[in-house]
Structure formats: structure tokens, C-alpha cells
Amino acid sequence: MTLPELPAETTSFIGRTAELARIASVLDTARLVTLTGPGGVGKTRTAIRAAHGMRDRFEHGVGLVPLSALSDPELLPNTVASALHLPEQSALPAADVLAAYLADKRMLLVLDTCEHLVDACAMLCDQLLRTAPDLHIIATSRQPLDVPGEQVLPVPPLSVPAGPGESRAGEDCDALRLFTDRASAAAPGFEVTDDNRADVLSLLRRLDGIPLAIELAVSRLRTLSVEAMLGRLDHRFRLLTGGRRTTVARHQTLRTTIEWSHELSTPEERSLWARLSVFAGEFRLEAAEAVCSDDDSLAEWEVLDALIGLVEKSVVLKVETEEGARYRMLDTIREFGQEKLAETGHAAEQAVRQRHVAYFLDECGRFDAEWLTDGQAAWMRRIAHDQANLRAALEHCVATPPLACEGLSMATRLWGYWHCAGLLTEGRYWLRRTLDTCAQPCPERVKALWLSSWYMDLQGERGDNWPLLDEAEALARRLGDDRGLAWTLAFRHHTRYFRGLTDGVADGFDDARRRMDEAGDETALMMSAFFAGFFHIITGATGEGVGLCDDSLRRNAAHPAECWSRGWALWVKSVGLWLKGDHQHSVDTAREGIRVKDALRDVMGIAHFLEGFAWHAAELRHFERVAALQGAADALWRRASKEPRFGIPALHELHRHAAELARETLGSGAYHEAFNEGTKLTMDAAVRLALAENAAAPEVPPQRRGPAEGLTPRERQVAGLVAQGLTNREIAQKLVVSKRTVDSHVEHILTKLGFSARSQIVALDEEEEGA
Template identity: 40%
Template sequence: MGKPVRAGRGALPAELTSFVGRRRELAETRRLLAAGRMVTLTGFGGVGKTRLALHIAAEVRRTFPDGVWFVDLTALQDPELVASTIANTLELREASANPAADLAAYLEDQHLLLVLDNCEHLADACAILASKLLAAAPELKILATSRHVLGVEGEQILSVPPLSTPDDEVQAGDATHYDAVKLLLDRASAVSPDFEIADANRAAVVELCRRLDGVPLAIELAAVWLRTLSLAQILERLEDRFRLLSSAKRGSSGRQRALDATVAWSYDLCSPAEQLMWARLSVFSAGFDLEGAEQVCDGDGVTRDDVLNLVANLVNKSIVTRQQATAGTTAWYQMLETVRQYGAEQLGGPEEVQRLRTRHREHYRSLAAQFEAEGFGPHQADWFIRLRREHGNLRAALEFCLEDAGSAAVAFDIAAPLWNFWFAGFLREGDRYLVRALELAREPTHARARALWAASYLALFASDLERSARTLAECEDIVAGLDDDLLRARIKECRGHATFYRGDMAEAVALLEEALADHRAIGNALGEFNTLILLSAAGHFLGDPRVVEFSQQALEIAESHGAQSSRGYALWSVGIARYGEGDYGRATTALRESIEQFVPLHDLTGISFGVQALSWCSAFTSPDARSARLLGGSRAAWRTSGAKVGTTNARSAVDARAAEVVRGAIGPELYAEAFAQGASYSFDQVVALALGRDTDADTPEPAATRAPTPPAGTPGGLTRREREIALLLAEGLTNREIASRLVISQRTAETHVDHILAKLGLTSRQRVASWVAENLAR
């Protein structure tokens, strides 16, 4: 498959080669999708189920307002992760202990098509989840591919046949009326541009398509060899393979033997070194890069220097496909599952398989350590992109670790260093791997302590504060006997973070200051940065005057290390600090730049933080219908991200104040209409709205957006208390000082200040002094 492409909402892999034929199957699939809610395309491997599903999905995309989403389940082995995998594809970071329920709740009002590819090895899990989702979401439709029926109630089945093939009497000009011949001609022309069907080769073309029984993958593999062999030579070599398979696999169908023969024949045409490379590459899941191939496949007949040429040779033979590298990435290689499985069958006995899987595991153990060492630096964005691409291999390595208790501890060295990666997009999955490893490997080692800290951190973001505290306590017990100042600092940071979530800002700041001092003492820049971000957030809600200092220090650290994702969070903290000062213009600039940093990384939580803060700025500067839409859009963003941190008590209180200001300015009916509109936006629409790029004609402005005129005789429409506070603002008092002077809570003072700025249409506290001089001083 190619890189996912987007048109409106959704994600489908780009089709790298032309789609040929299947007119009847396309029409029938469209009919079944229109008539029912779940269609399963069945058939043996290589018959073209995935290509058919992708093509029909692209055709019907416009009929699904919330998009068409392709979920490849080939590399997934754990049935418990099916819901999480779908959620991540939908850019929904589920964060509860029940991802299936999260997914069902999210899809409840969505009108979309879900394409589940390669379900057969997870058939029960897919069937159970599909049933739940279809019951919960009346506008959801599912198109699945599987080698056998899934058994979902209401499931409609379309058995995908091989391509049509001609009989031996067909004329040369009529041969291309058959899909098998069309496909052969299309693929042969790609490798041999002068290839054509004429009377001289008609019989051989027809015979080849018949011998391959119209199986698309078999035809594609055979067509590649027309670059070097004639049709007669291909038929001769295939015939030898068919004779072997006919005696060895009498129980298999002719079509399956045709595919097996073509794959085996392609294997026979490879050199011994290429065959060895093919077999060894089968250990990778969902693809590999050159570095991985060099680390895992060299030795015993293949040197490290040989790997590049061997991979290139397999690409030329279409055994391996290559994806184009993009900026910041390396080339990525894949094998079709049928081809990969054949390679796996060519490995030696269990000892060789074990040796190869161990090398694969050790490569990803090393990769995790490298990410931990380099992840906070100039290649931070590249690392996140790389790890997303390696996701299938990380899963395979972890599953191998967890096959028995004896090797489970190795999982600590893969899952724990990746804590930041799990947080950025696979929270529940990373949490699950850590919990499974901790249950199996219980010895109180240093590696277990690191895993306990990572598990505590992820549980915190999953809003499981009790488990987070329990896990952190065990971590602290082990660390007491270790010489590890980094873990001690991280424990304090995590405890301060949890205290912040519980709403005790003063205690949180005290704990975080201790953690900050510890991180600085050991020179841990990432820990220092993370703690400064937390201090900025907690300090903001506490009214700590050092918030600007904390945020600027965080920004300086991120920029000095060239860390793109971290810079996004630093800009968010700068925006929050400016917002706290009442400088909404500079806050908006910083927050929008923060979102711009997160968009290419698909960091949905970071984007949601930015959208929420921008909705506050908008509400307190221009309380109109657009601000109401942005407040609703903030709700939509957090819903899509799945993270719970946007709804903590402190943030919810500001949401409520912002809503009150806008509602008071435009009236409850208009507010409710605009808020609901924003809450229904897609994630992309929310981002466009937050960045000021919402020019979509499909999102018209609600009527009557002008704020009511202030009552006559009250300057700026301010109440008596608000006029009193405006005078104090003009004196330069902070919110805390105003609260002390008037004997009110700081939160009440903040609310009054927000109302004053909103009513006067001012963007900073400093401008209030000028307004007071012109209006109230008289």
C-alpha cells in the first residue's frame, strides 16, 4: 500500500498500480453497501479482496460525510488491540479502560465507512466489535475483507472470484475482453513497454492466464518476468512447479495451487542469496527499512554489505515493494502477506526461527534505546514519524517478549523507553504492553522500576489515578535501593502531575519545583522541559506570577534542542502565560503557532490543548458566534483526541466562564446554535477554525451575530463591581492583588476581569487604564 491520502475526511492508501476489471464485483459491492450495513469480501489470499475494497471505498467516499477509513489488521496479533487500532486510525486516542465503548460512543453520530482489511486471523474479535459498533452507530457501515465469513448478524457476503479468463478459441483482438488478460497486458507493459498481444503470442497469453486460473497476484508475479523471459519460458518453468504441487497438495484447490506455484516459481528464479534474504525478511511485520534489514538479516551467507543489493534485486522482481521516501524519512519496503508467509515457510526449523525473531527483537530493543537518547533533539519529529511506521514491528517484538515469563522482562526495555511515543498516539496500547510485562516479570529489578514509572505515567493520562499512584509507589520502593537520580526526579514529577490533576495547585507546584531542581541537578533536559510545562499550567491556575518565566524557559530549552513537538507544547505554555496576563493578541499568536507545530505530527492532544486555549482568548476578546463555534470546536477536538486532561476541574471552570461571557453577549439561543455547530465539526474543520482559516461555505455564520448594545448610562455596560475592578486594573494590580483588596476569591476576580475585557472589546489589561482615563475618571 502507499502513503494514506486524504480527501475531505478519512484515510485510504494510495493505489500504486492501475485497477483492472472487476466491473461486476464493483457493481455488486456498491449494491450490497447501499442495501445493508456490513459487507464482507471473502476469498483466498491473492484473489484481490483488498484492491477491490480500496477501489470501491474510493468510489463511494463522497457519500460518507464523516469519511472512509482504511484499517489494515494484517500485522496485528493481539485481539484485545483491535478496537485501539481502529480508534488510532480514526485519530481517536481512546483513554478509558474500555476502548470498544469509547469507539462506539464516538461513532454514535458519525456517518462513515470503515474498511477492515485482513480480518481472518482476528475473526472473533472483529465480529464482536463490528456487532457492537453497528448497534451503537446507526449511520456506520463496514466493508471487511477476510478469507472466511465473520458471522456478524446482517453481514452480506460477496465471494471474490478470480479474474475472468478466455478459452483457447478466443481471437487475439478479443482476448483483452477478459480481465485476466487485461491485467497481464497492463503489468507486462509496465516492465516491457513493447509487449502486446498478437496472433503470434495469443495462445501463450491465453494459456498463461488459464494456468494461473485468473488469480491476480499470480498474474502480477508472472508478468514481472517478461522483462527477462519469454512467454514460452515462463510457461515451461511454471509447468514444472505445477507437477510438484499437484502431487504434494492434492487437497488444495486449483486456484490455490496456481498461486502457490507462481510464488514458488518466483522463489526458484531467485539466487540462493536472494532466497535467503526473502525468507529472513519475513520476520518483519508490516514492512522494514534498510537499517532494520541490515541489522536482522546479515550473517550465515549474507553479509551486511550484501543486504542493499539483495533488497534491490527483490524489488526488481516485485517480491518486495518500495515506498517513496519523504522529507526526514528513509525508504520503506514491504511484502504482500502471501509472499511474506511463503518466505517464512522457507526458514529452517524452530531454532532458526527463534534466532531470527530474537535478532528482530534486539533490533527494536536497540531502536527504543536510541529513541530515548535522541528523541528530545533536532530529529524529534522524524523519530515520531519513524516509530509510527515501525509500529507493526514494535508490536511483533513485544509479543515475542511476552510469549513466556522468561523473556517478559526484555519487554521493559522496549515499552518503557517509548513512553513518549505511546503518549503521542497509542496510550492504551502502550499501557497494555507494560501491564502485561509487569504481570509476568515480577523481580524488583532496575528495568522493572523504569517500567513501573512509565506505566504510572500512562495510567495518569488514562485518568486511572488510583492505579497510577499504586504503580508509582512500587517504583519508589525499588528505587530506594538503587542509584538512579533520574528515576527519583521522574517520580517527583509524576507525583506533582497527579496532584495537579486532583486540583491541588499549590501542592502540585511545590512538588514540581522539587522535580525541576532534581532534573536540573542531573542535567536531564527533557525532564526539565516537561516539568516547566507542568509548572506553567499549574502556576497559571494558581495565579503564580512566575508563569511567564516558566514558559519562556521551556521554550528556550525546546528551541535550543531543536525539538519540534516539544516546541509546540512550549508555545502552548507561552500562550497560556500571555492569556493569564490578559494579552490575548500575543496569546493567540503563540497558540496558533503551537497548533502549526503539532499538525504534521498528528499530535491530537497537543492540538486540543491549543484549540481550547484559543477558544478562551476568542471568548474574552470578541464574544460572538464564531467564539461560540470555537468553544464547541474545543469540545469536538477533545472528543476526537480521547484524552481526559482537557476536562479537568481547572480547565472546565475556564470553559464555563468563557461560555458565560459569550452567552451573555449574543444571547442563549444564538450561543446554543453556534456551539452545537462547532461541536459537530470534524477535527480538520476545528483546526481550520482555530487557525482562522474557516472559509468553508458549508459552515455558514449563524444569523444575528451582533452583540447586544450596552444599557444607556453605564460606561461600556460594566456593572458597579466591574467598574470598581476596572479602576484597580488601571492601577496595575494583579488578579491576586485585586482579590485581596476586595476580599473575594482569585477565581472571582479572574471572572470579573474576563468580563470587563470582553465587554470593552480590549485585548490586554494595559489598555484598560486608557479606557478608564477616558470613561470612568470623569
């Protein structure tokens, strides 16, 4: 599995040489290092720079988990799993899934901004460190996690001379280097000279060397001199003299810097600053305009100008994404904005938060309406970027009784995202919470109930579906909700055949589809076709099942860029064609299907297709490829579902048959070696292996004898590629395995044949060809 890349540094990294060396040294003996310090001191950048420098020490990579936008501690394990690209489709608790995944990994995790989740972070770190002996963690927090074995490393402010008499000595101090570097970008032409150096160093001392405070101060150089800034800071400090005795000076200084920047903002910018604080994570300009404008103090047309002003003042950061420009606020600045929003009064604050909910409810409605259309991929990316805001909106709905039903609508409208992104556990979490808080009888409740049942089927939990479906059916009939009733009946029969009950299921699907047709629900007809098709296929009516899949694909043809529904219809059809004996047509269908699923990174869908490619590899007698594909599928199944292959006996039998053929030819040891190699493949590599028809050549016929007869089929294949002059890295790329695996194969070949050099392998190959 490929971890997401650490973020690239967009500005130069200044100082922290001693801190970085200390982190690297401590991680040699301790497995949890917590970087502590006040907000704005640079904990995050120091942690990320340290992680960049230690990548080579961790075989399985470095993962960054930003936590600033997460407010619910229950979702901490899910958030970590998502950052590691582990889809939350398992019925097991996310913490247990994480522990199982990390158990054999040598990996470094960076948990960034833990202070508001300190207890949850402490418990999760303790569990993971106990079960994963080679896991190391760097945490950033304003306070220690208090976990056994934790090493706490304070991140101090940047160095700055202590007094006015040390101006020349401070020329190379880190705080001055940061100020000079940022000033050259913020105010071209500004220089630190003999004339202004004393004032600059005085300013840096007043800012206590805190990087965020320096960054904010530098942004004012476009309009104020250093001398003018010093005068204003002096005034702000005096205002804060009466602060709480327990508040450390650095915190007062940072707050003073932010408050001073706030005072220098225009009334429109100050109003926008406060209102933007309701956003969690990134936001789009359109979202800011909709949420932050009103008819009184900030018109919609004024939002853009105010936002530009806040970006120029470094209050808001601009982020370039594949979806275009987005914006975000640093945590400390956002917290300050929340205080200012609260000062506007409860009614005004609630009005902003309700507009935030309304905007994202509408966003979810548009996503749901366009989910099974050509806009699917773009909407997936957009909703993924808005995930933190969706969580914040859902949490506000759950906590605000008048908005409870808006929360239920939002959770149900996100069904496609929960499913495709591998977040079934989180989807069920929000469905459950919103069902508990919104008791109003409505079509959204019907949908939430059958969605919960469906997700339970997919996660292997098949014991408590009936009460959900019974309530959904009774409510749909009472409301006259024909569409909701049709979906509920379809998933009642879905649950029946997932439990192995077949009587009446075919007629039940026919009845549900008739109701969908009468209701004019084309989406339901398209999806229910492959649900019903799968039932027919696994019960022996393959022709009828394939026909239903074709019906789904015909309905889908109006949206050629849609991938989710089409991918599932293609998978079901490929299974039907295989069981029907039309193997080549099945493989061609699977090739199209796995590409479609890969476009959406649908883990469960890709696992299904890998199984089918293993059946095909067994038919071709590519047995090491069988094992590798089954290993890759198994790794995805363990992350995607409690039970592989949906627990369907027909699929189990196809898997078993291919595996037995491979074991008989390769031997149990060689099969398991190739299987284990498959489990280590990234999802991209697994898809490439499936699509590469000649990824593994057929084994050497048994009748061939010669000096190499003691080698395994894979070792013979590697020896042949060595003889062609390929390097170990080139061989690894050709066979879609790791270079380390090829290194091991070459060592075994040399040992078995009593050779000491690769050139002897070349000579052996020539000798066998001559024979």
C-alpha cells in the same frame, strides 16, 4: 475530522465490472459486505476501487483500515481508531470510543485482511453496526465474518477461456487484458500475437486467472518465454499433486506460482526472502541489512543485491514515502517466507527474530535520545512508519521469556511516541504486559511504573496510581537510580495536584527538581518546569508559574525545532499570563503554541489552546466564535481524555465564563448551533479558526434597527457577505464553516424576510446603508 485519503492506484485496474456493480447494489440494502476469496485473487484492490466509486454516497467519508500487519486481536479497536485519526487517549475501551464517534456518522469503512482476526473483526463489526445506524462496512477476508446481516460476495479469479479451442474468444478476457497490460511494463516489446496467444491463454488457465499469480508470471518474461514458463509450471503442478484434499485448486496454484518464483531466485534471494518475513508492514534497507545478514550464508553487503532481485521479481514491493524508499511484502508471499524460515530450524529462526528485536530496540533508543531535539518531527514520522514492526517486536519479547526485559525497555523508550501520537491506551497496554513479564529490578521498571501513573492521570484514572509510584520509589532507592527517583517524586506530586491535593506539592516539586539538577538530567528539568509551573499558576502564584515556563523555554532554546515540550510550556505560560491579566501577551503566546502543537498533530495540546482562544473571543465579543471554538475543543476532548480540561477547576471556570457570555448575547439556541458547528470542524479548520483574528466579526450593535432586525447575528453576517457578491462556497471558506451550513443560513434569511431571491438581500443591504 479528516479521514486519510484512500491509496492511489499505481497500476491500471483491470476488469471487475460485475463485482463492483454488485458491491454498490448490495450496499444499498446491507450494511456489511464481506469480499471473500483466496489470497492473491484481488479482494483488496476490488474493495478499494469500490470505495473510490462510492465516496459521494457517504457524507463523512471513507476510511481504509489495513489489518495485515496486526497480530494481536486486542489491538483491533485501537488500530481502527488510529486509521480514523482518533487518538487513543481515552480511558474508555477503544471499541466504545469508536462506537461513540461513529454513532452519528454516515461513513464507509473498509476493513482489509480480516481472516487472521476473524472473531475480533466479527465482534467489532457487530458492535459498531448496532450503535451506528448509518455506518457501512466492506470487509475483505478469506472466510466470512458470520455477523448478522452480513452479505458475502465471493471475488472470483479473472475470466479466462475454458479450453484451447477458445483462443480467439479470449482476446478480451480480463485475465488476458491484465497479462498484456503488465507485460508491456515488465518486458517492453513483448506482445500477444497470433503465434503466442494460445500459449498465453494456456498459461492463464494454469494460473486460474488469479491476479497475483499472473503478476508473478509476467515478471519472468524478462528472462523466459511463455513456452518455457508453461513447461516449468507443468513440473511444479505435478509436484503438488499429493497435496491435502481439503486444499482448493486455486490455493495450490497460487502456492505453486510462488514456490516456482522461489525456485527461480538465487540462494541469496531465497535466504533474504525467508528472513524478511519477520518484518510486519514496511521496512527500510538499513533494517533489512541489520536483521537479515549474518556471518554464514548472507553477508551484509549481499543484502542490497538480493533485495534488488526480489523487487524485480515482484516478491518485494518498493514504497516511496516522505522518509524515502521503504519496502514491503505481500501477505501471501510473506507467509510463504515464514514457512521457509521455519524450515531453517528453530535456532536459526530465533536468531533472525532476535536481530529484529535488537534492531528496533536500538531504533527506539535513538528515538528516545533524540525525542526532545530538533530531530523530533522526523523521528515521529519514522516511528509511525515502523509501528507494525514495533508491535511485532514487542509481541515477540512478551512471548519469549529471555527477551522480556528488552520488551520493557522498548515500551519505555517509546513514551514520547505514545503521548504525542495519541496512543496512551496502547502505551499503557504494552507497559502493563512488559511489566508483567519482566520482573527484573532495573531502571526501566522504575520508568515504566511512573509512566503508567502519568498516563493514568492524563486519562482521568486517579485511583490506582499510588501502588505504582510506591513500587517505583522503593525500587529506585534500592537501585540507587537517582534519575528514576527524581522522576517518580515529580509524578507523585503531579498525581497529588491532579487529585486536588495541594499541601506540600510546591516543596515536593522543588525537591524533585533539585535531584534532577544533581543528576544532570536536563530533559527532566525542562519538562518538570512546566509541570511545576502549572501547579503554581492554578494555585494563584502566576508570576512564579510563568517564570518556570520561561525557564523551560530557555532550556528548550538549544533545539528550536523541538515542538512537544515547547508547546506545553507555551500553553502553561499562556494560561498564567491570562490569569495574571496580561491578555494580549497570553494570546500571542498561544498563537505560537498552537502552531507548534499543530506541527506534531498533538490533539490534547490543540484542545487546550482552542479553549484559550475562546476566552479571547469572549473578551472581543465574538460570541459565535466562542461557541465554535468551544465546540471544536469539546470534540477533541472527547477523543483525547475522559475529563475535559484535566478536571482543573480554574480551567472549568474560564470555560464557563466565556460560554455564559456567549449564551447571554446569542441565546441558548444560537449558541448551541454554533457550538455544534464547531464540533464538526476538522482539526486543521479548528486551528485556522483559532488563528484567524477576524474569523467572525463582532455582532451588530443592539441599537441598530431595520428590516433585518429579526435575523440572528450570524445571519446578518452571512447576508452582508451575500451582498458583497460572495458565493455560498466562498462564504463558507471565509467563515470556516461547511457550505451546507451557509446554504441553511441563506434559506433562513430568505424565509424570515419573505424574499425569494438572493438579489433582494443585496437590495436590503443597500437600503440599510442608505438609512
